[in-house]
Amino acid sequence: MFATRIEFVPNRDAELFAAVPASAAVFLLRGEDEAGEPYISKTSNLRRRLQRLLGLVDGQTRKLNLRERVRWVGWTATGSDFEASFLLYQTLRREFPKAYDKRLRLRFAPLVKLILDNPYPRATVTTRIAGAEARMLKREIFTGLKPGASPGLRGNAQYFGPFATRVAAEKFANDALDLFKMRRCVDDLHPDPQFPGCIYSEMKMCLAPCFKGCSDEEYAAEVGRVQQFFESGGHSLVREIERQRDDASTNLDFEAAAALHTRLEKVKAAAAQLPSIVRRLDDLNGVLVQPSADRESVALFKIAAGHICAPVALNVGQPAGAQIVSKLQSVESRIAEALAPVEAPKLRGALEWMEHLALLKRWYYRTIKVGELFLADDGELPMRRVVRGVSRVFRGEKPAGDLSETAGDYWKFRAREAGLTES
Numbered sequence: 001m002f003a004t005r006i007e008f009v010p011n012r013d014a015e016l017f018a019a020v021p022a023s024a025a026v027f028l029l030r031g032e033d034e035a036g037e038p039y040i041s042k043t044s045n046l047r048r049r050l051q052r053l054l055g056l057v058d059g060q061t062r063k064l065n066l067r068e069r070v071r072w073v074g075w076t077a078t079g080s081d082f083e084a085s086f087l088l089y090q091t092l093r094r095e096f097p098k099a100y101d102k103r104l105r106l107r108f109a110p111l112v113k114l115i116l117d118n119p120y121p122r123a124t125v126t127t128r129i130a131g132a133e134a135r136m137l138k139r140e141i142f143t144g145l146k147p148g149a150s151p152g153l154r155g156n157a158q159y160f161g162p163f164a165t166r167v168a169a170e171k172f173a174n175d176a177l178d179l180f181k182m183r184r185c186v187d188d189l190h191p192d193p194q195f196p197g198c199i200y201s202e203m204k205m206c207l208a209p210c211f212k213g214c215s216d217e218e219y220a221a222e223v224g225r226v227q228q229f230f231e232s233g234g235h236s237l238v239r240e241i242e243r244q245r246d247d248a249s250t251n252l253d254f255e256a257a258a259a260l261h262t263r264l265e266k267v268k269a270a271a272a273q274l275p276s277i278v279r280r281l282d283d284l285n286g287v288l289v290q291p292s293a294d295r296e297s298v299a300l301f302k303i304a305a306g307h308i309c310a311p312v313a314l315n316v317g318q319p320a321g322a323q324i325v326s327k328l329q330s331v332e333s334r335i336a337e338a339l340a341p342v343e344a345p346k347l348r349g350a351l352e353w354m355e356h357l358a359l360l361k362r363w364y365y366r367t368i369k370v371g372e373l374f375l376a377d378d379g380e381l382p383m384r385r386v387v388r389g390v391s392r393v394f395r396g397e398k399p400a401g402d403l404s405e406t407a408g409d410y411w412k413f414r415a416r417e418a419g420l421t422e423s
Contacts, residue, residue, distance in 0.1 A: 002028060002074035010067055013054060020075065022047040023293070026087045027075035028095075029053065029066055039066060040091055042084040046075055077293035080370050082363045086301070086308060089359060108354045109162030109361040110169035111281070114227060117156045119216075120189045120209050121223045123177065125169045129159060129281075129350040159281045160230050162306075162361040168273070175270040179237060179263075181207045182219075182226050231280060234271025241267060276375060277364050281306045281357075286375035287339060287386060288360075289393045298394050300335070303375075304344035308356045314338045316394050332383045335390065372399050 008016055008029075025046040029039040043049040054067050078084040092100040108127035115121055163169035177184060183206050185198060191212045201208035209219045228236040241264045248257040277284070288301040288308075296317030302309040314335060347353055363369055372389040374382055392399055 002026075003076040005072060005074040008054060008070050008073050010054075013056075013067075016054070016073060017047055017051055020047045020050055020073075021077060023077060024079070024081075024084060025075045025077045026084050026091060027073065028091065029070045030072040030074070031069050032071050038095060039070075040088070040095060042078070042088045046077075079292040079294070079299055080290040082288070082290050082301075082359075082369075082371060083299055083311060085362075086311075086359060089355065104355075106355055106358040107362070109357040110166040111159045111161035111163070111357075112169055112173050112230070114158040114160070114230060116158065116223075116227075118188070120183060120219060122183050122186070123173055123226065124186070125166060125173055127166070127354070129354055130157070158227065158230070161278055161281065162357050162364075163278060164275075164361070164365040172270065172273050172278075175273070176226070176229060176234075178205070179267060179270065180222060180226050180229070181205060182222055183207070183209060185210070233274050233279075234267055237267050238264065238271070275364075277360075277373070279375070284375070285379065286373060287335075287381060288363075288371060288373045289386070289389050290371040291393055291396070298390055300338060302339055302342045302344075303360070303373075306357045306360065307345050307347070307353060308359060309342050309345055312338050312342055314390065316390060331387045331390070335383065335386055 006016055006019060022045050024042070024044045026042045027040070027046060027050070030036065031038075039053075041049075050073065052063065053065060054070060054073075055065075057063075057065050057067070076087060078087060089100075089104060089106075092103050096103065110125060110127055111129070112123060113126045114123050161169065163172065181204075183189075184200060189210050191209055193212050195211040197208050197211050197213070198206070200206035201210070201213060207214035207219050207222055209216070214222075225236070241260055245257050245260040245264065248254075248260060282305050284303060284306040286303045288303060290299045290301060290311070292299040292313055294313060294315075297313040297315045299311040300314055301311050316331070363371075364373065371393055374386045374389060376382075389399070391397075
């Protein structure tokens, strides 16, 4: 529902134009018939937009004018384009449940999917999340179970993303698979020693389970290495190759050490492609800080497994001016208190999950954007960074460096969690 709703009377239009703000908002125009189709849009200047849609028309014009059809006007002021896009998405989804997707034209986020329920797992690039896997993730998130503690997403498939484009996702997947010997074919395999194999098995780039070139245990171990590579952002393989290189140097096998060093650089180059937002979807948790329509506040959007929660306002200004609260700890506690009651939105299907990822991806990969994203590590937000980000967004300052925590911070954490690097 909209924050403000006013009746529109054509011969008293000046009252409406005086009441609406000359600022950004999402608005709805409705006629006498409440069941009729409303006009819904967003604008950077609500007063100017309504004057154009509902004002008097001088002579003939091709511009849309709804003066004689509209009887109710509702709106909610917004502080950022992201907030307006998210509110517009929610409104269109509610008012046009069967046609909102055509109005929004969202482009789903490309993901790398590791298919684990196949007898011979493989990786693929997709923009779709299977409905059954979304329901499994819902059970894991909303029953409080740790992912993997019961049959669920991790026992079925793992999704990594979102990537900016399908090309970027395919490049990362291909570069990563070049480092391993997991199959790339898409067929359901029925291993037969008489099968001739493919070009990858000829080039020794696949263990060739299709013709029993390896045991099932060996293939499962290779899949585990790929899975660990994806989950650690490449650190697992970096650590493995560094250890092999050091062993070769100790044994005075300098040619092997040089070859391993070259391979190590290739692994680091593949890992460097990962933006900080790319991770397992069930690990995509954090907070997005955006400007608020209230000049003394910022809007906090909690992110839960790639799902965008309704914003909460955090007042950070002083009545006498625009000063940030001086005590760092007090601001941290206020942020925590503001986010604590925010419940993760209930998944109503895989499609809604994909739509939220599309909105998040569209904001994150923009060349010029407003606001900052901070992602959690093991459920813990980097509160000191969040406080500094809140201050910058409130003051309208440019972010320092990357708009979110660096990819290195996250992937180093994942590597430490897996015992691959020192704390």
